[in-house]
Each structure stands twice: as structure tokens, then as C-alpha cells.
Amino acid sequence: MAELVQLLFAGLTTGAVYALVALGFTLIFQASEVVNFAQGEFVMLGGMVTVFAMKAGLPLPLSALLAVLVAVATGVLLHRLAIEPAKGATVVTLIIVTIGASILVRGLAQILFDKQFHALPAFTGDEPLRVLGAAILPQSLWVLGGAAAIVFGLWLFMERTLLGKAVRATAANRLAAELVGIDTRLVLALAFAVSAAIGAVGGILVTPITLTSYAVGTLLALKGFAAAMLGGIGNPVGAVAGGLFLGLLEAFAAGWISSTYKDGVAFLVILLVLFLMPQGLFGRRAVERV
């Protein structure tokens, strides 16, 4: 029982981060049909900027805010300088543009920061909580709570605000949205900004547990992409479910099968799911009109 709870919490914690990355993917994909492979770099920036701002003497909340701002600026620049000029390009070209952006951001981080691993202090101490015999880090609760708050906040924004409705309208039909007077350019920039902020917050929350370095973004992006696919791309609920499912899967595979192949199990299951359900777990079946 203790082991089960332990693995469950470990899985949900990593899963929450995957869910945030997948949510960022989904947000940008909905608004622009771009699969943003630089999504993992926002998580990296969140962690790394916070670490270095704290080293420079800033308190944690201010460092975290600075990190989110840096990520948001990066996201908006990515949209303005790379995605927008490439408008109308093919799916593969756009994928390569975002991968190029991810290599660029990683390369710059390597120069501006360093190549070491860094940790952040846990927000509320390192004393583990005892739950049903399992030891749970308080930081895990921060990650889960933070992720839940972000998902809820995003839902409120999308459903209850005019701007959120503009985002959904743009996602549904860009031309129609423009015709009713929505500034779709602003909406796209907003999608990149919000997506970057979500990733950065995820990075800040999880760094005290997993450490960070300039290179953590790649694998996170791949897993977030996989999670978004599992949920059926373009579906926010599916993205969160896919992320949590992937995290749990990895934790149980690491605990019960082999920790060496934990990264592989995730991709193996994704292959199987795609073979059996080519539209993802929650995706609708696409019908091609001729």
C-alpha cells in the first residue's frame, strides 16, 4: 500500500508537469495549428532564470516572476520573429522552425547561464509528509496544487472572459473570427504568451524536486507532445489527462519494471495507443472530405 501511494504521488507530480507542457502545446495548436517543439524550453527558462535570479540575490517570488516574464517575452518573440513570418508554410516546415527555435534558446541558455545542474530550495521545507506509510515531499503538493490552479484559471479565462472567447473563436475558424472583428494576430501572440507562462510556472514548481539545466527542455517537449497526442491533439482536457496518465505510467514502470526503460515505456505505450486508436484517447475521428 505504501509503495502504491508513493508511486502514485511520484507519477502525479511528473504527470502534472507533462500536463502543463501538453496544455501549452494544445493552446498554441488550437490557435495556430503549429506544434511548438520549443515548449520544453519555456519550462527550462522558468527553472533556470529563477535559479540565477536567486543567485543574484533576489527573493524567490520576485525571481519566479522575472522567470515567467522572460519566458513570456521569449514566447512572444518566437511568434513574432519565427512563426508569423513563416505563415502558410507546411506542417513539417513549421515543426522544423520551432525545433530550430528550441535549439537556439537552448544554445543561448548554455552561453548565458552554464552547463551545470541547479536546484531551487523547496518552497515550504523538505520535511516529507507521511500519507498511508508513504513519504510525500511538500513540494509535490505545490506542483499538483499549482497545476490544478493553472488548469482551473485557464478554464475560467477561456469560458468566462471576452478575450478567452476570442481565442476559442480563432481556434474554431480564423477567417470567421476576423470577420466579426477579432484581432487574430493579438490572439495568436496571446496564445504563445500564455503557453510560455504556463510552461515557466511548471518549471519553477518542479525544479526543487527534479533539478534543472539548460538541456532539460528537449525530453520535456517530446513527452509533452506525446501526452498531447495521447489525449488527441487540440483537446485541453485530453492534454491534462494524457499528461497525468503518462506520468503515472512512467512512475509505475520505473517502480515495477525497470527504471532504465522508464522513458521508453511511455513511448512504447504511445505507439500502441496510436496503432489501436489512431486519433488518440480523446480525439474525434477525422473524416476527410473529397
Next chain:
Amino acid sequence: MSPGTRTKIAVLGVLLLVLLLVPILLPSAFHLRVAALVWINATAALGLALLMGQAGQVSLGHAGFMGIGAYATALGPKHLGLDPLASMALGTLAAGLLALLVGRPILRLKGHYLAVATLGLGILVHLVIVSEVPITGGPDGIQVPRLEFLGWRLVGPELWYGITGTVLLLAAWLALNLEDSATGRALRALHDSEIAASVVGVDVARHKLVVFVIAAVYAAIAGGLFALFNRFVTPDVAGFLRSIELVTMVVIGGMGSIAGAIVGAALLTVLPQALTLFHEYEHAVLGFLIILFMVFLRQGIVPGLAGLLARRRLA
């Protein structure tokens, strides 16, 4: 002479000319080594160009097949006492079989789903190579024995330049023939519309599978050549970044263009060598250049230049 034959002769002629000119203009061992690397990467990119450009299917895990070819060539002599060349042939066969096995379910997928499935496949191959330390040597890599042929030890940059160049020439010749065959026309048809192609009687699933296997075999051969030439392989040869490099070679050169794949491979192989001067900035510059090319020369170098020339001729 059909237009297909004319393109074929033009591309092969230019390639042969370049292959002959490089050693005359740049005779140093370093330049020949870089050139041999270009021919190896170009061979892998050619296969991917058939898959992406002709059939319109993307593979984000193609380095996985390169890794299979490279590691088979390294491991066969070490663990089974096989000849390196025989090991390379076995590796190529293994890569082809793997592609045959997973090709049908994977190629049923479209767009982003196909991207994530191929990506997963590549990552799994890379993970196995990194994790099975007792067999593969793990992240540190593994030595590859020297190739001997009829008692001759095959060493020296000139010789490897010749071997890799010949393989590329053969690979390009086969790819151009395929492009100009019934299969090539079927692939282009299903690229435009799978439904339309199947209506006129093209077996879509089979043709996609055929080109996927061909692309895998090209990559495995390139991987095996790399192992023999470099005499040392690390898991990087199968890594995600390598897969992306291969895709970028094809796209930068010009999708759907055989010559483009070779130009793209040359650019992406030579550039990092030139950038080692700015070692720290290598990644940043590479990322920046990729964005620049994709944004401003979207259809790729070779089709872009061809279009420019055609326009000038009209004017």
C-alpha cells in the same frame, strides 16, 4: 529523351563532377574526411527525401535506423566474431525488417500522429543503445574494428572518400530511377491525395511501406559506413537531434528534390565543422540558421534556385 532521363543524367553528371573535383581542389586529409561525412549523411538524407518528398510522409526518428546500421557494424565483430562488412549487411537487413514490421501500422497515421509515432520509434532505439551498457558500451560509445578486404586494410581518407562517394553515387542513381518509375509516380500520386490515388488503383498502403523500407535501408547503410569510417560510434548517431538534422537536410535542400537532399546534407555537415571556431555558439547559430532558412527560403535551396533561374530565363 524523356524529361525524367534528362534530370537523371544532369543530377548524376553534376554529382560525379563534384565527387571528382573535391579531391583536386581540397586535397587535405581534413577536407577529405569532412567530404566523406557529407557523402555519408547525404546517403541517409536521400532515403528520407524519397519518404518525405516523394511520398509526403514524415519521419522524426530516422536516425534510429542509422543507429541500427552503425551499431550492428560495431557489435557483430565484437560479440559474434563476424566480419564488419557482413555485420553491416545484417544491420541493414535488420533495419529493413524493422521498417517492414512497424511500417504498416505507423504509416496508417497522418500528420502530427505520424510525427510522434516515428519520433517514439527513434527514441526507443536510442534508449536501447544507451541502456544496454554490457552489449553496446552505453553512452560512452564503442570502437569499431578496421575493415579488411582480401587481406587489405582499408584505411586513409582518400580511400574512404572514394568508398563513400561511390555509395552515394549508387544511392542517387537508384533514387532517381525510383522517382522515374511506376512506383515513383504512385508515390507522388498518394502524396497529392491518398483517396484520389487509391481510386485510380494505387495500392496506397503497400507503396508507403515500400518507400519506408527503402528509406530505412538507406539510413542503415549510411550508419554502417559511418561506423566503419569513423571507427567509433556513440549513441548520438541514433539520437533525436540527429533525426532532426536529417529532416532539416531534406527540407533545407528542398523537399522532393534528390539533388536538394545532397545539398542540404552538405550544408548541415560542413556548417558545424566551420562553426567549431565559435564552439560555444555552435548550437545558437545552428538554431538561428535553421529558422532563417525555413522562413525565407521555404521551398528549399535547390527548388528555390531553380525557380529563380527559370524566372530569369523568362524575363
